[in-house]
Amino acid sequence: MKQFTSVHDVDSLTRWVNDAIAIKQNAQGFEDYGDHKTLGLVFLNPSLRTRMSTQKAAYNLGMNTMVINMDKEGWALEMNDNVIMNGRSVEHIKEAAAVLGEYCDILGIRCFPGLQNKEEDYSEEVLEKFIKHCGVPVISLESATRHPLQSFADLLTIREQATKPKPKVVLSWAPHIKALPQAVPNSFSEWMCRAQEEGLVEFVITHPEDYDLAEDFTKGATITYNQNEALKGADFVYVKNWSSYTDYGKVLTIGEDWMITNNKLKLTDNAKVMHxxxxxxxxxxxxxxxxxxxxxxxxxxxxxxxxxxxxLKKILETNFTR
Amino acid sequence: MKQFTSVHDVDSLTRWVNDAIAIKQNAQGFEDYGDHKTLGLVFLNPSLRTRMSTQKAAYNLGMNTMVINMDKEGWALEMNDNVIMNGRSVEHIKEAAAVLGEYCDILGIRCFPGLQNKEEDYSEEVLEKFIKHCGVPVISLESATRHPLQSFADLLTIREQATKPKPKVVLSWAPHIKALPQAVPNSFSEWMCRAQEEGLVEFVITHPEDYDLAEDFTKGATITYNQNEALKGADFVYVKNWSSYTDYGKVLTIGEDWMITNNKLKLTDNAKVMHxxxxxxxxxxxxxxxxxxxxxxxxxxxxxxxxxxxxLKKILETNFTR
Amino acid sequence: MKQFTSVHDVDSLTRWVNDAIAIKQNAQGFEDYGDHKTLGLVFLNPSLRTRMSTQKAAYNLGMNTMVINMDKEGWALEMNDNVIMNGRSVEHIKEAAAVLGEYCDILGIRCFPGLQNKEEDYSEEVLEKFIKHCGVPVISLESATRHPLQSFADLLTIREQATKPKPKVVLSWAPHIKALPQAVPNSFSEWMCRAQEEGLVEFVITHPEDYDLAEDFTKGATITYNQNEALKGADFVYVKNWSSYTDYGKVLTIGEDWMITNNKLKLTDNAKVMHxxxxxxxxxxxxxxxxxxxxxxxxxxxxxxxxxxxxLKKILETNFTR
Incomplete structure (x- = not known):
């Protein structure tokens, strides 16, 4: 495995979940895997959970980590090709990525979308250019359209908590005042659609009209604008806001009545709630x-x-000899 | 010991000072104590000494450390309960603390007072909520009203430098242009009052009128507004500014004539000066x-x-088996 | 070796390059050298390459590292002596440096010039005061007038890539819109002049009129305002902008026609290009x-x-017993 940027890098969710459970039971049992290896964590946006959980994971594997908050500690990056860099940007992503690849054996990168230009965001140009130019394995720490480490942890949690062989999982849009990316719901949906294919869950998405996610991520899901309908008999409710994909990046409604409460939970089969x-x-x-x-x-x-x-363990096993 | 937030977490200062001296003489002699353990250092305010000295201490014990400057790298935290979070704050301290507790075996937190609301600051709500929700042992890296790691280092320094069995220690208010917290003088006073009880020092506080510290911290100390009187025969002069406690958070005087100079030192018994x-x-x-x-x-x-x-060593010994 | 701040700390470039090549071939062969040692990296300005490459180097030697971005995480430093600190600065460099020396066995510091006052910048007062007061070995991570770790890496690269015993190396001024320090060209020039003395290169500098570097750094170099003349037969072209030294810190021309292109490269002996x-x-x-x-x-x-x-290895060998 050369990279981990989406569910498409995973051969079998069933197998990966089992691997994760085995690692969780023996977190320090693989601490020689990362010996003499350095993981670089590159943030173009803020992070708490992702940075600390990934550092901890690397530590468990005996890896060294280096964190760079590019926006605060480094230089403003140029993403476009063939421009005369006589403005605000100081370094081109081509050089920045290649240099980071010189210092690190594996790189993680966080690059949120701008939410101004759908084509640009959905082309994942920052992530793709980073991968192209850094020359080492790359892990997405949340990109413009996906957050695969989150989705993997979500699936692991569902499998651990499930009391039925094929629980009903509902992704339910939530109210918010700010325009948020579609990365988490896209990614969760993508993983759940695959999990449904593998017979692990039944997957339903509910959101207000005009909040449809891009079809690439939702193939196989049941989609309804009726939240009550969706919640019926649910075993897991995954709560998340996102801004509109069709009217790109816009907040079309605050949607206060979409907030999950104990009252709404009564519709479910005593569902566990996730965020x-x-x-x-x-x-x-x-x-x-x-x-x-x-x-x-x-x-x-x-x-x-x-x-x-x-x-990280899979990337270490695939790309390095011990 | 589940936490270290004040002198009340210390059973015997005499014993702790001896323990610290033993560790200082053999700083790398305990490097297996922290094996596979992660210390998270959470800063809501700037830090140089506290961060680096605590990182170094953890390193000496073989611990892994993760630093998060919450104000700069993370998300704006909500401290109040039962509010609709539709403003600037992005994450509630309940979740933030609990999540940090998932990634770290011990947590340190720095949370300065706002100096606007005495009751709020003196309730230590941030520290207390953090402790309540994180679920792991907590070390104060300076809270709204105390700085116990500093006070412990101060006492250690006094014991190392003392040439008498019971030296006279004077806390002397110092001039300043900005409103500073009472955390350091509160804490130093609290530790010295206890040290006085244990027969280790004689403790005197001097400051201008209207700069009295909260009584909880000064019980047993001799307090005088006459600096010259206080300095007579002093063996240690601890210099520190603080803003008014009674007229809360106010700078009532710059107080230039309170600055300790060589001339003032003549009143003392060739006192050592601390800050x-x-x-x-x-x-x-x-x-x-x-x-x-x-x-x-x-x-x-x-x-x-x-x-x-x-x-850290005491917390490791008490809370984890090796 | 107590410090590394310029080529004057190097006894023989030939020997140092050979040492670096040996280390490169066996980067993890010295990981006990830094055992129990802490490297502090202090940044008064942004950094990507310098921080990460130095952290990686320390890691290869088994050292612990602590990074402090003084401008963002710490306190505003006072550099001047005998001032009443009643303004913006919170801590004097005397205390800051001494404290850092308490926590670290070796310190690195980055301190860019202000480009307002030539005498101040060229006196290297920040670096010199830091060295004076910290009490431990110091490595320059780029100071007001030099960037010796960069120059050393540059020389290493030239020696690795050279196909002639004494290649022609040209430092060619480059266009820019902002006022940049002379640190990199000063330092590169200083190292190349010494390399020329040791018979390793032939060294030529070319730049527009009024962009002469300080003579201390260029003694022995051939200097010409005619870029085409300089490029003839070059084996290496080192491209770098700098602001004027004579009209201190000023951008006298954007100088677009000084940009190195494939067309200009035709004048050279198929030169390798560096930056x-x-x-x-x-x-x-x-x-x-x-x-x-x-x-x-x-x-x-x-x-x-x-x-x-x-x-780092040389400093460890010289200053510490294993």
């Missing part, structure tokens, strides 16, 4: 849910370590 | 003192490593 | 060069690790 965090209490999700017994949000965050560790 | 740093030269403390033979400020800063290492 | 990075494409250097087979810029950046590792 990738950070979550805005009282807006995206009711306090009573987050403080109640059905919330899985901290367990999800905890599983980020083991998702990252599984991915 | 927690950073110090504003020529305002808080005269150059001639800082550049002279009586200054202990660098030794104090150096001892921060061994104070932190002693605390 | 310390970051480079502004289309302004300092043509895309066709950077994307073409003659560019060495990534190899140079890669060699930063081995230059730093060689310097």
């Amino acid at each position: 990738c965090l950070p979550v805005r209490r009282g807006l995206e999700l009711a306090d009573e849910i987050l403080d109640g017994p059905n919330s899985l949000v901290i367990k999800q965050a905890g599983n980020r370590v083991f998702a990252a560790q599984t991915v | 927690c740093l950073p110090v504003r030269r020529g305002l808080e403390l005269a150059d001639e003192i800082l550049d002279g033979p009586n200054s202990l400020v660098i030794k104090q800063a150096g001892n921060r490593v061994f104070a932190a290492q002693t605390v | 310390c990075l970051p480079v502004r494409r289309g302004l300092e250097l043509a895309d066709e060069i950077l994307d073409g087979p003659n560019s060495l810029v990534i190899k140079q950046a890669g060699n930063r690790v081995f230059a730093a590792q060689t310097v």
Whole structure:
């Protein structure tokens, strides 16, 4: 495995989940795998969970880590080719990526979308250029359209918590005041559609009209604008806001009535509630849910370590001899 | 020991100082104690000494460290309960603390007071909520009302430098142009009052009128508004500015005549001069003192490593099996 | 060796290059050298390559590293003596340096020039005060007038790539829109002049009128304002902008016609092209060069690790017993 940027880099979700469970049971059992190896974590945007969970995963594998907050510590990057760089940008991504590849054995990169230009964001040009020019294996730490380490941790959490062989999982759009990327819901949907193919879940998406996600990510999912309908009999409710894909990057409604509450939970089969965090209490999700017994949000965050560790271990095994 | 946030977490100062001296003489003798353990250092405010000395202490114990400057790298935190988070704050401290507890075995947190609301600051709500929700042992890296790692290093320095069994220690208010927290003087006073109880020092506080510290921290100390009186026969002068506690957070006077100079030192018994740093030269403390033979400020800063290492070692011994 | 701040700290370039080549061939062969040692990297200005390559070098030697971005994470430093610190600066460099020396066995510092006051910048007061007060060995991570780790990596790259015993090396001024320091060209020139003395290269400098570098750095070099003349038969062209030294810190011309292109390269002996990075494409250097087979810029950046590792190893060998 040369890279981990989407579910398409995974041969079998069933196998990967089993691998992650094995690693979780023996997190320090592989600490020679990363010996003498350096993981570089490159952030073009803020991070708490992703940085710390991935650092912890690397530490468990005996790797050295170097973090660079490019926006704050480094130089403004130029992404476009064949421009005269006589403006604000100081370094081209071609050089920046290649140099980072000289210092690190594996690189992770976080590059959020601008939410101004759909084609640009969905072409994943920053991630793709980074991969092209750095010359070493790359892990996405959340790109313009996907957040695969999160989705992997989410699937792991669902499998750990499921009490049925094929639980009903509902992705439910949530209210918000700001325009957020589609990366988390795209990615979760992509993973759940695949999980459904592998017989691991039944997957339903619900959101207001005009909030349809790009079809590439939702093939196989049941999609409905009726939240109550979707929630019926659900075993897991994955709560997440996103801005419109069709009217790109726009907040079309705050949508307060879409917030999951204990009352709405009554429609479900005592569903567990998930969120990738950070979550805005009282807006995206009711306090009573987050403080109640059905919330899985901290367990999800905890599983980020083991998702990252599984991915790093696979990359180490594939690309380096010990 | 589940936490270290004040002198109340210490059973015997005499014993702790001896422990710290033993560690200082053999700093690398305990490097298996922290094996496979991760210390998270969470800063809501700037830090130089505290971060680096605690990282060094952790390194000496073989621990992994992860630093997060929450204000710069992470997300704006919400501290209040039951609010609709539709403003600037992106993540609630409940989630942030719990997540950090998933990734770290021990957490340190720095959370300065706002100096706007006495009750809020003195309730230590940020520190207390952090402790409540993170689920792992917590070390204060300076909170709204205390800086116990500093006070421990200060006591260690006094014991190392003392030439009498029971030296006279004077906390002397210093001039400043900005409103500073009472955390360092509160904490130093609390530790010295306890040290006085244990027969280790004689403790005197001097400051201008209307600069009285909260009584909780000064019980047992001799307090005088007459600096010259206080300095007579002193063996150690601890210099520190603080803003008013009674007229909360206000700078009532610059107080230039309170600056300790060589001339004032003549009143003492050739006293050693201490300051927690950073110090504003020529305002808080005269150059001639800082550049002279009586200054202990660098030794104090150096001892921060061994104070932190002693605390970390005790937490490791109490909470984890090796 | 107590410090590494310029070529004057190097006894023999020939020997140092050989040492670096040996380390490059066996980068992990010395990982016990830095055991229990801590390298502090102090940045008053942004950094990508220097920080990461030096961290990697330290890691290869088994050292612990601590990075502090003083401008962002720490306190504003006062550089002047005998001032009343009642303004913006919070800590004096005397204390800051001494404290850092308490926590670290070796320190690196980056301190760019202000480009306002030639005498101040060329006195290297920040670097010199830091060295004076920290009490431990110091490595320059680029100071006001020099960037010796870069120059060492550059020389290493030239020696690796040279196909003649004494290649012709040309430092060619490049166009830019901003006022840049003279540190990199000063330092490169200083190293090449010495390399010329040792018979390793022939060294030529070319730049527009009024862009002469300070004579201290260029003694022995052939200097010409005629770029075409300089490029004739060149084996290496080192491209770099700098602001005027005589009309200090000023941009006297953008100088677009000084950009090295494939056409200009025809004048050379198929010269390899070098740049310390970051480079502004289309302004300092043509895309066709950077994307073409003659560019060495990534190899140079890669060699930063081995230059730093060689310097650190020498300092460890000289100052500490194992």
